[in-house]
Amino acid sequence: MERDDAPQDEAAEAGTGLNGSEVAVVGLAGRFPGAADVEAFWENLKNGVESVRFFSEEELLAAGVSTTMLRRPEYVRAWPVLDGFDLFDAALFNIPPREAQLMDPQHRLFLECAWEALERAGYNSDAHDGLIGVYAGLDLNTYLFNLTSQPAVVEAAGAFQTEIASDKDYLATRVSYKLDLRGPSLTVQAACATSLVAVHLACQGLLSGECDMALAGGASIKVPQHTGYLSLEGGIQSPDGHCRAFDARAQGTIFGSGLGIVVLKRLSDAVADGDVVHAVIKGSAINNDGALKIGYSAPGGEGQYQVVRAAQMLAEVDPATITYVEAHGTGTPLGDPIEVAALTRAFRASTDARGFCGIGSVKTNVGHLKSAAGVAGLIKAVLALEHKAIPPSLHLEKPSPHIDFASSPFYVVDRLTEWEPAPGAPRRAAVSSFGVGGTNAHIILEEAPPRPGSGPSRPWQLLLLSGNTPAALAAQRDRLAGHLFQHPEESLADVAF
Numbered sequence: 001m002e003r004d005d006a007p008q009d010e011a012a013e014a015g016t017g018l019n020g021s022e023v024a025v026v027g028l029a030g031r032f033p034g035a036a037d038v039e040a041f042w043e044n045l046k047n048g049v050e051s052v053r054f055f056s057e058e059e060l061l062a063a064g065v066s067t068t069m070l071r072r073p074e075y076v077r078a079w080p081v082l083d084g085f086d087l088f089d090a091a092l093f094n095i096p097p098r099e100a101q102l103m104d105p106q107h108r109l110f111l112e113c114a115w116e117a118l119e120r121a122g123y124n125s126d127a128h129d130g131l132i133g134v135y136a137g138l139d140l141n142t143y144l145f146n147l148t149s150q151p152a153v154v155e156a157a158g159a160f161q162t163e164i165a166s167d168k169d170y171l172a173t174r175v176s177y178k179l180d181l182r183g184p185s186l187t188v189q190a191a192c193a194t195s196l197v198a199v200h201l202a203c204q205g206l207l208s209g210e211c212d213m214a215l216a217g218g219a220s221i222k223v224p225q226h227t228g229y230l231s232l233e234g235g236i237q238s239p240d241g242h243c244r245a246f247d248a249r250a251q252g253t254i255f256g257s258g259l260g261i262v263v264l265k266r267l268s269d270a271v272a273d274g275d276v277v278h279a280v281i282k283g284s285a286i287n288n289d290g291a292l293k294i295g296y297s298a299p300g301g302e303g304q305y306q307v308v309r310a311a312q313m314l315a316e317v318d319p320a321t322i323t324y325v326e327a328h329g330t331g332t333p334l335g336d337p338i339e340v341a342a343l344t345r346a347f348r349a350s351t352d353a354r355g356f357c358g359i360g361s362v363k364t365n366v367g368h369l370k371s372a373a374g375v376a377g378l379i380k381a382v383l384a385l386e387h388k389a390i391p392p393s394l395h396l397e398k399p400s401p402h403i404d405f406a407s408s409p410f411y412v413v414d415r416l417t418e419w420e421p422a423p424g425a426p427r428r429a430a431v432s433s434f435g436v437g438g439t440n441a442h443i444i445l446e447e448a449p450p451r452p453g454s455g456p457s458r459p460w461q462l463l464l465l466s467g468n469t470p471a472a473l474a475a476q477r478d479r480l481a482g483h484l485f486q487h488p489e490e491s492l493a494d495v496a497f
Contacts, residue, residue, distance in 0.1 A: 019316050023203045023281040024270035024448075025382055027121030027263030029113045030217075032376065033080035033256050033366045042383045044365065045391035046416050051366050052241055052254060053081045055226060063226040077228040078241030080256025080367035085109065085221050092468050093178045102147065102157055102165035106138040106219040106259070107174060113261050114175045114215050121263040122275065123213070125179045130212030133183030134172040135202040136261070137194035139220035139371040141166050146223055175215065183211030189371075192328075193286075193435030194218045196374025199262060200284040200441055206266050217261035220370040225257060236332055243368065244395040245329035245361035246336050246403060246412050253330040256367030260375035262382070277448040279382040282428070283315025289438030297436045299335045304342035307440040308432070309349060315444035320351040321425035322444070324390055325410065326377040328434045329361025330368060337402040339432070344408040351409065356422070358413040360393030374433030374441060381429045385447045388427065390417045421447075457493035464496075 028038045034051030035041035044051060055063075055077045060070060069075055088108040090100035092115070100108070114134070118125055125132060144166050147154055154162050164170050168187055176185040184205050188198040195218025202216035231239040231252065238244075238252040270277050287307045289300030312319055328339055340359070347357070362380045363369075369376050384390050396414045399405050405412070421427040427447040434440045465480065467473030484495065 018267070020268070021207055021283065021314075022267035023206055024265050024267040024275065024277045025262050025279045025281065026265050026270050026275040026277060027117045028261070028278060028379055028382065029117035029120055030258065030260035030376070030379055031082060031084070031109055031113065032258040032260070033082055036084065038379060038383065041379070042387065045362070045380060045383070046387070046389065048392045048394060048416070049365065050242070050394055051080050052078050052256075054078045054241060055228065059226060060228065063224055065227055072230065074231050074239070075228055076231050076237070076239065076241050076254075078254065079225065079228060080254065080258075081225045082221060082257035085223070085225060085257060088112070098157060099161070099165060101153065102162055104138075104141045104143050104166050105223060106141065106221045107165070107171055109221065109259055110136065110138070110171060110217075110219045110261070111175055111178060113217075113259055115179060117215060117261040117263050118179065123263075125181055128213070131183035131210070132181040133202060133205050133211035133214040134175045134181060134185045135188055135198040135205070135214060135216045136172045136175070137188040137190070137198055137218045137371050138168055138171050139222075141168070143223040171219075181215075183214065190439040190441075191435030191437050192368070192370055192373050193433045193439045193441045194371040194374065195260065196378060196431065196433035196441035196443060197286050197439060199264070199281075199375065199378060199443065200286050202264050203281055203284055206264060212265065212269065214264045215261055216264060217259065217375040218372040219259035220372045221257045221259070222255070229255070236330065238331065242395055243331040243361070243363045245327070245331040245364050245393060246340070246359070246400055247331070247396050248398040248400050250331040250333055250336060250400060252332050253363055253368040256369055258366060258369045258376060259372045260379050262375065262378065271449070276451075279385045279448055280446045282317055282444040282446050283311050284441070284443040285310035285314060286439065286441045289440065293438070299338045299434060300438055301338045301342045303438060303440050304339060304432070304434060305345045307442045308343060308346040308430070311430070311442040311444050312346060312349075317428060317444055317446075318350050319347040320353060320356070321422040322347075322357060322428045322430050323422055324358045324360075324381070324384065324413070324419070324429040326381045326429060326431045327359050327361050328432045329363055329393070331361070331363065333400070333402065336400060339434070340403045340405070340408060340410060343410065347409045353409060354407065355409065355411050357409045357411075358390050358417065359410045360390070360413045364394035374431070377433065378431050378443065381431050381445055384419065385427055385429060385445060388419045390419050392416055457491070461492045461496040
């Protein structure tokens, strides 16, 4: 696609206009290494926390790692652990214990987070009249190996029920069934690009009218959690347990476990309905590298350039107004230079300016979450827009000599930075996710429009809480108290609403 000279909407060029294809992010939910929710995730990001756990020999032996494996010099005793991956509130969804035992933890936690995401967006699916879609993907089911070691459990349930509880095909449709959602329900698979592709497809479903609201995201949870990995020569995995994106010492990534979901609506509908808008998706694009690269699993610079440029043009924004890129950033000596070169080429379509756009990678904090990597980066960028601050990308000591940052629009954000927008434009960000096999996804984000001021309110407010159990109700009360303590600036009338 070559349309660099295509006319753009004048209002969009001025940095203030809408073209009618904007999608609002109205809800967020996730579980990440070191963070049980998006608030804890943001605290870790802004404070530069690396959520990689390094295990002792005793811990690994207790987890079943063999002494032979531990003695191998290429065995790395680290993993970004997802706490609580084995917990599940089955009763909330009326799931019998035997069925819950069969379910892949990726299915369990994704269902919980889907419910939470809708709650955070302020919607009860039982009472919502519109069509709500689900677009989601997940990683290989490693929990199945645990099940097959207990043949009596599988035999008691039967092969078909085991398949429904375990296979990728049933991730999205189980959410739709349990939450009574009537829009499109699609399991999306595109390797590491899965969850950002799911977000793109959800936006397309909204804009085409197939649904009025959409849940989009992905999950990647390895079982067992307390183990390390082999870092083999020529492989993608880091030999020291750290992802050093864009750094001269970059030697690869470290995979981790986590999941994330965003709730999306057409921006016009979100504004009309009084939703809290966390950020706006201005445009998105997906493509594939095809055969124009050195190997099936290698990145393709031409495909990455094309997808970035396509998203920019569909969003009708000047690249010079994008001041942060949440990169794919795997920390590999081959991948990072190719990615920055492709980004530079796309930005150079409209500007020769240097060093005006920050770049970073959430993989330096929580590792590469594979099928959930794209949505993790998206949630990071949304939170950064909302807080008007860019968190640091970790482990940058000396920029890679294979990346020409000096001649590019980019600099690595290595400390918490107040986010200044481009002159005359709102804060804008871009998010990339590239999958093994060549599928590329790129999304352009913009900060939310100003919220209308609150009108006169009653001198007293009624704060209503509900829970499925007394313990759940108590937890809700504690979370509300914590929120009010942390956000004294919020109007109590808005909180009650």
